[in-house]
Structure formats: structure tokens, C-alpha cells
Amino acid sequence: MLLESLCNAAGPSGYEGEVRELIKKEIINYVDELKVDKMGNIIAHKKGKGPKVVVDAHMDEVGFIITGFNEDGTLRFQALGGINNKIIPSKVVTIGEDKIPGVIGLKPIHLQSSEERKKGISYSDCCIDIGSNSKEETKELIKLGEYVVFPTEYGTFGHGLIKGKAFDDRMGCYVLIEILKESYDCDLYGVFNVQEEIGERGAFVASYNVKPDIGIALEGTICADMPNIPPHLSATEVGKGPAISIMDRTSIFNDDIAEDIIKVAEKNNISFQRRRAIAGGNDAGAIHMSNDGAKIATVSVPCRYIHSSVSVASIEDIENTKKLMIEYLKTL
Structure with a gap:
């Protein structure tokens, strides 16, 4: 279709x-x-x-772009277009033409201070986790400037509605x-x-x-x-x-x-x-x-x-x- x-x-x-x-x-x-x-x-x-x-x-x-590597193998990123910061944590993403899977990570609420819970979420608070163990391993798979998108698949539901x-x-x-x-x-x-x-x-x-x-x-x-x-x-x-x-x-x-x-x-x-x-x-x-x-x-x-x-x-x-x-x- x-x-x-x-x-x-x-x-x-x-x-x-x-x-x-x-x-x-x-x-x-x-x-x-x-x-x-x-x-x-x-x-x-x-x-x-x-x-x-x-x-x-x-x-x-709308999507994201890779802007840096963290020592633990996770990735830094920024928005391509207007994506509300509040909706990004814990979302599944894919990176680049090879569609390498990742998850947008954020400190869990259990470990956040009362002040952290009140303030808004910024991109600097988040990272993309691809399951890598080191910066070197991540660099072998992904380069700076790679694009990132949500991999949500199209589907029908309800009465004549679609989601995707x-x-x-x-x-x-x-x-x-x-x-x-x-x-x-x-x-x-x-x-x-x-x-x-x-x-x-x-x-x-x-x-x-x-x-x-x-x-x-x-x-x-x-x-x-x-x-x-x-x-x-x-x-x-x-x-x-x-x-x-x-x-x-x-x-x-x-x-x-x-x-x-x-x-x-x-x-x-x-x-x-x-x-x-x-x-x-x-x-x-x-x-x-x-x-x-x-x-x-x-x-x-x-x-x-x-x-x-x-x-x-x-x-x-x-x-x-x-x-x-x-x-x-x-x-x-």
C-alpha cells in the first residue's frame, strides 16, 4: 500500500x-x-x-541527528525539527541507513531529585543507548551526523483510523x-x-x-x-x-x-x-x-x-x- x-x-x-x-x-x-x-x-x-x-x-x-559519543558507548543527539522534549525518553529509534536500533535513555524517576522531577527534560539529559560497551565500539558502527528516526510501523485500528x-x-x-x-x-x-x-x-x-x-x-x-x-x-x-x-x-x-x-x-x-x-x-x-x-x-x-x-x-x-x-x- x-x-x-x-x-x-x-x-x-x-x-x-x-x-x-x-x-x-x-x-x-x-x-x-x-x-x-x-x-x-x-x-x-x-x-x-x-x-x-x-x-x-x-x-x-521530524527526527534527530547524532552529535557526539559518550565514554560508556551511548550517543549524544539533537533534534531535526520540532520535537517536544517531553516525549523523547524511552522511545525506540533507528540510526542511519543500516537502521541500527537504539533506545533514548533518561535517568529513572527513582534516582531523580525533587528538583529534577520538576524541571523540563532537555536533550543533554538524554542519550541514545545502542547496547554498546564503549565509545570505540560505538564509533565503529555509527558516525557523527547520522540521522535518527522513530521506527513506528503503519497500521490500522479502531473505526477507519490509522496510526504510524x-x-x-x-x-x-x-x-x-x-x-x-x-x-x-x-x-x-x-x-x-x-x-x-x-x-x-x-x-x-x-x-x-x-x-x-x-x-x-x-x-x-x-x-x-x-x-x-x-x-x-x-x-x-x-x-x-x-x-x-x-x-x-x-x-x-x-x-x-x-x-x-x-x-x-x-x-x-x-x-x-x-x-x-x-x-x-x-x-x-x-x-x-x-x-x-x-x-x-x-x-x-x-x-x-x-x-x-x-x-x-x-x-x-x-x-x-x-x-x-x-x-x-x-x-x-
Whole structure:
């Protein structure tokens, strides 16, 4: 299954190669031109008339990078992207292309002082344990700069739900792949960008070169539909359809495009919701600010427990996002 393969693939920021190869093989027969730029972005072109439209999804996921060796054979590390320090202890990880298994270690609560229990967890408090007995042994297996990811495997559970890692933004990648399999009149670029999680770096490069009139980012977005969260603080809800953003940290989205997308949803009886938060940012901000700028929108799949070792989403939400985007692009 394509979505499962995308989510299970390892591809933190700066190390997207495994994901890139999967996508290239999947889309090569559906586009007129396909290239990978120097940054590592995939730019797939379906030639057409009218406005130049970029539909964007980013290939990278949050992860870690190895920054040092401890005398006992454990490893020092830092984040690639925004991972909450509180969720990292005792998580299983894999390191590098060889997928060497490790566990993120932290001093057990029994040995922590009362002050240590009160303060937040920092990366300097943790290490990655690969079962090595010495620094020398670890150095033979792992080099500085190796990437680290959560190895959580994709799976289904409950009523139409899925769980796994990297839903931000492999769900967007899946939707964009499916979009490229259809035919449109507009001049369409499907762009799979790198390094979104560390500052939308790939999107700045791709957008500068493509120079789109319209840019739409496909995302896995924050969701807080939990019992202890007041409804007005739930940015989106799982099962209520794709979320159309109003604004975020880097963008104020174009009202006309948002209204056009909503009209398409209503006409085709596709469930949708508005994203009721302005936190975060995505590639749309980079598209918005490149060259002469572009009109932008973001359409997202709601995702619980985002930027952690495991997330939850709805299959129906993903399929409705795909339907909505295909029908919208056919109106251009």
C-alpha cells in the first residue's frame, strides 16, 4: 500500500532520499517532466494552460541527528525539527541507513531529585543507548551526523483510523501523488520539497525556480480533539474532513482561493472544516514570499499527536482531501 510505504520510509530533514526514490517511481509515468534540483526537491510538471499552479507536499519528517559519543558507548543527539522534549525518553529509534536500533535513555524517576522531577527534560539529559560497551565500539558502527528516526510501523485500528509515524507530511505526499495521476487544464507542478521541518528551506528554492501564480500546500496538521482540551482550542478534529487554513505563523491565506475550495467541497458533498488555529507554519509561507509572490492556500489532514513517535489520522479524511483537491484543480 502506497501510504503505508511512504509512512514507514525513513526521511528526516536533510536525509529524504528513501522517500524521494519511492515518489519518483510512483509518478514518473503520469507527468510530462520530472527533475530533482540541487536541493533534492522533486519538481513534477503536467503541462497545461492558464495559471501556473504549484501543489506542494514536503518529504521530510521530524527526527534527530547524532552529535557526539559518550565514554560508556551511548550517543549524544539533537533534534531535526520540532520535537517536544517531553516525549523523547524511552522511545525506540533507528540510526542511519543500516537502521541500527537504539533506545533514548533518561535517568529513572527513582534516582531523580525533587528538583529534577520538576524541571523540563532537555536533550543533554538524554542519550541514545545502542547496547554498546564503549565509545570505540560505538564509533565503529555509527558516525557523527547520522540521522535518527522513530521506527513506528503503519497500521490500522479502531473505526477507519490509522496510526504510524511521519504523517506530517507523508499524507500530503500520498495525496499529491494521487493528484498527479489525473488530468487537468491548468499548468500544474507537483512539488515534493525537502527540509520543511527546519524552516521550509526546500520550498524557497523550488518556488523561486517555478514562479507559480497559485500555491497550495498539502499538510498533516495539528489536532487536539481530546477530552481535556476545550473545544475552542481544538484546531481541527479527526473525521471531520480536510482542514482549510485561515492563517498561520508564516502566511495569511488567500480568501478567494479558500472560498473556491469550499464551494467545490459543498458542490461535491465533500466533508471539510476550517483550521481554527494560527500556530505553526508550512511551505505555503515560502511559496508566498518567493520572487513576485503567489496566492496561497493550505489544505491539511487532521493528525493527532503530531511530531511524536506515533500519530493518528482518519483514512476518510485523507481520501476526502484527495477528492477535494482533484475536483478543485479541475476547475482551473
